Amino acid sequence: MRVLVTGGAGYIGSVVAAQLVAAGHEVTVLDDLSTGFAGAVPPGATFVKGTLRDCAAEVLSDGIEAVLHFAAKSLVGESVADPAKYWSNNLGGTLALLDAMREMRIRTIIFSSTAAVYGEPERTPVEETDPTRPTSPYGASKLAVDTALTEFCRLYGFGAVSLRYFNVAGAQQAADGTWLGERHNPETHLIPNVLAAVTEGRRVQIFGDDYPTPDGTCIRDYIHVTDLADAHLRALGACRPGQHSVYNLGNGAGFSVREVIEVCREVTGRDIATDVTGRRAGDPAVLVASSAKIQSDLGWRASRDLRAMAADAWQFTQARGHSLAGGSGGSSPRGMPSRGGLGGSSPRASSERAGQQR
Ligand code: UFG
Numbered sequence: 203m204r205v206l207v208t209g210g211a212g213y214i215g216s217v218v219a220a221q222l223v224a225a226g227h228e229v230t231v232l233d234d235l236s237t238g239f240a241g242a243v244p245p246g247a248t249f250v251k252g253t254l255r256d257c258a259a260e261v262l263s264d265g266i267e268a269v270l271h272f273a274a275k276s277l278v279g280e281s282v283a284d285p286a287k288y289w290s291n292n293l294g295g296t297l298a299l300l301d302a303m304r305e306m307r308i309r310t311i312i313f314s315s316t317a318a319v320y321g322e323p324e325r326t327p328v329e330e331t332d333p334t335r336p337t338s339p340y341g342a343s344k345l346a347v348d349t350a351l352t353e354f355c356r357l358y359g360f361g362a363v364s365l366r367y368f369n370v371a372g373a374q375q376a377a378d379g380t381w382l383g384e385r386h387n388p389e390t391h392l393i394p395n396v397l398a399a400v401t402e403g404r405r406v407q408i409f410g411d412d413y414p415t416p417d418g419t420c421i422r423d424y425i426h427v428t429d430l431a432d433a434h435l436r437a438l439g440a441c442r443p444g445q446h447s448v449y450n451l452g453n454g455a456g457f458s459v460r461e462v463i464e465v466c467r468e469v470t471g472r473d474i475a476t477d478v479t480g481r482r483a484g485d486p487a488v489l490v491a492s493s494a495k496i497q498s499d500l501g502w503r504a505s506r507d508l509r510a511m512a513a514d515a516w517q518f519t520q521a522r523g524h525s526l527a528g529g530s531g532g533s534s535p536r537g538m539p540s541r542g543g544l545g546g547s548s549p550r551a552s553s554e555r556a557g558q559q560r
Pocket residue numbers: 278316317318340368369370390391392393395396406407408409410420421422459482485486489
């Protein structure tokens with residue numbers, strides 16, 4: 203199938219794009235590189251640099267049959283500081299994409315949603331039918347897209363699946379040896395932060411140890427990015443006209459911040475010094491998903507544990523360190539020379555094409 207992956211130069215989008223290529227799909231990545239990296243676009247995918255508003259219509263007109271939509275701003279804290287940026291990018295950008303799809307009669311879409319739509323859950327594990335009361339503009343903007351998708355399914359016969367991720371972690375190696383992993387600036391997520399602290403020889407901050415949990419630190423449901431990508435491929439095969447399905451994606455098991463740090467200690471073989479600081483605003487004590495619905499509907503189940511996530515993220519961190527040290531600019535953390543250029547592995551992928559569209 204010919205598919206468009208928006209945000210395919212980002213962490214999760216690049217891993218899904220790699221799995222789509224491996225499964226034999228013809229993949230075009232559209233990414234404005236505001237937070238992504240051209241070197242993360244997997245070999246075999248065509249890369250177009252641009253925004254949804256400027257480029258979606260043209261890219262879709264190139265025979266695209268389905269869309270996997272990841273392009274979004276995704277920092278909870280930043281969304282509180284600059285809500286308009288989140289509404290404009292996450293809702294406005296998506297509406298531009300959906301309108302272009304409607305005009306082109308492309309009606310299949312997989313949407314990258316989030317646990318943040320639930321806000322402070324009343325119970326765990328969280329089920330898809332639980333109340334959605336987002337506590338940040340990030341979560342609210344993602345929930346608004348879920349609502350729009352329901353409408354587009356009802357009114358225009360779209361077939362959509364929203365996947366609500368809990369805590370995504372780990373990394374995956376692409377066909378050319380590139381490690382595709384998490385690289386945000388600033389990095390706020392626990393596992394990459396802990397591993398960066400190990401390589402930089404600094405201390406890890408634990409945001410609060412006075413929560414009502416066994417060791418006092420927050421509990422989260424971690425899911426390996428490779429398992430997450432597998433769920434997207436299954437969802438793609440399950441889209442039905444007129445139907446919007448929503449699924450949680452997690453492991454169903456929670457780990458505390460201290461337990462995560464302990465696993466990182468085991469995987470890296472290094473001591474990790476910690477300081478307990480105050481709570482981070484907006485952190486729920488426990489966030490664990492029920493993934494029973496996707497298990498029963500699509501036969502999906504997470505198969506990689508926290509240790510595998512930490513080990514793969516550590517491989518990525520080390521490969522990235524090598525590529526930075528080697529002066530490749532850090533776009534291709536593969537421990538090998540950078541591919542260079544934009545998506546250079548595909549005949550149609552080039553900075554020229556990006557140039558035409560700007
Ligand atoms: N934490 C630390 N120290 C750090 C980083 C994180 O103690 O240096 C703690 C956090 O306070 C939290 C836990 O580790 O208790 C996990 O934090 P992350 O930032 O890794 O992940 P979040 O649980 O905050 O984020 C997840 C998803 C978001 C989603 C959010 C909704 O990644 O996409 O849940 O609450 F929006």
